[in-house]
Amino acid sequence: MSFVEKTAAQLQEMIHTKETTIAKMTEKAFDRIEALEPKVDAFLALNKERATQLAAEMDQVPFAERGPLFGLPIGVKDNIVTEGLETTASSRILEGFNPIYNATVVDKLREAGMVTVGKLNMDEFAMGSSNENSYYKKTKNPWNLETVPGGSSGGSAAAVAAGEVPFSLGSDTGGSIRQPAAFCGVVGMKPTYGRVSRFGLIAYASSLDQIGPITRTVKDNALLLNAISGYDDKDSTSANVEVPDFTAALTGDITGLRIGVPKEYFAEGVGEAAKQAVLDALKVLEERGAICEEISLPHSKYALATYYILASSEASSNLSRFDGIRYGYRTEKAGSLLEFYMNTRSEGFGDEVKRRIMLGTYALSSGYYDAYYKKAQKVRTLIKKDFDDAFEKYDVIVGPTTPTPAFKIGEIIDDPLTMYANDILTIPVNLAGVPAISIPCGFENGLPLGLQIIGKHFDEETVYRVADVYEQATDFHKKTPQTWEGAAQ
């Protein structure tokens, strides 16, 4: 039994008809993870003993008390804290850290009856677009092991693409769910800011970070978002809004739906294959009754600079808590307290994290605050207004998720600006706080391409409806990487 070819509903059916049990399914998941990990390197920590015990207990729960995700395995990005299971955010500075409480989303997974099988590799503190910034290992793209899986939720996307787990959680600050979902040919959703509690998410840039689901299909994605959404009084930025049943939005009908296609998302730097795949996708949506029109989001070209100022500024503040005193790594080279802090942080953080902390410290420092930080806050207003204006006329905005498919490991790691440009099409969404999904829409040289569908604040339903119609009309999501063939099924 391979998870790659099964939806949540099919897995439940297999349990119901006694073709498998939750215990057997969990065992198979670990067999497959252990067989594939030498190639893919997606997991940082496995939860085998507890998950196996939990699965056996869950088999005793009557069917009538089970929800649609009950007993199904899931992997969780390593910046989401899990009680008693090492959580490092892929940083040396949190090596050995065992949280004493769960993130709210992890409690919600447990309430839904999901079995957390392990923690997934990422770029250190979610800073990166390739997974090459992890202190522990480099995750590989299951479609081509010489290429990156994307970042920062590369482990979460690769684990689903390789069929190690059917579900995972990622986090998205500037595209960190959607870009790896596009590179790995899976479905990744960044919900509206505030839709999902950030309590227990190790903060990178608090005003942009959002947790979201990564899955094989749109419907499974909607099911997982159902499970993790909702107001949380432990997160002061959590939105107290109603959570609809996202799967109920998958009506298959997009007749008369208005789609805006920003010309800026087809500008120089966006590859021909990515452009063509999206144009083909728009034809599919038009054939099903949608109306597509070119629009302009005129401030798009300023998003990258705005993002790096704001995210780095917030990171320099958020990461000041890592000082070696209360948890994680601490230096052996201690002198004064100041030297202790400085040595711990220098030895504990990797280069990309240091670069962003310094950039943020610089942008917030006296004399530069107005020129950088305050200016970026104002440009964010203009970027958000672009979206507000577009959504007065259009139901969703559609474009490519990334300019190109996955690149080779090591290819651009020494060129931060080129690396940052990977997120050029996803970043505006985080600055505006709106929801967006990436779904598979084609291939270039055997590597997946992603279609990005962006919605209004708290209108994930329409985003899912459009994504589902496209998925039903195409078979890109049914293709699987050759690298996992022959692994334990």
Next chain:
Amino acid sequence: MAKMTKEEVIEVAHLARLAITDEEAIHFADQLEAITNAMELLSELDTENVEPTTHVLQMVNVLREDKSIPGLDRDLVMKNVKEHEGGQVKVPTILE
């Protein structure tokens, strides 16, 4: 943006509580200069009458009733602390 010097990087690193070597400072100076130069793009926009956005959604104060609730269990918290004594976290000497 003027050229970013090694000394400026060392000063910023100090403010950020990062110890860096001279070689690292030169390396970071080149990269930070390139990044800040790219960010100069924003200066071509007139934002004189634009309000800054600190948060994408309307925020209101979140208040709770003023009553005591149990905090984290101290023994559990101490499991992640490398050095502690008598329920307190130990730090290097602050005052000589």
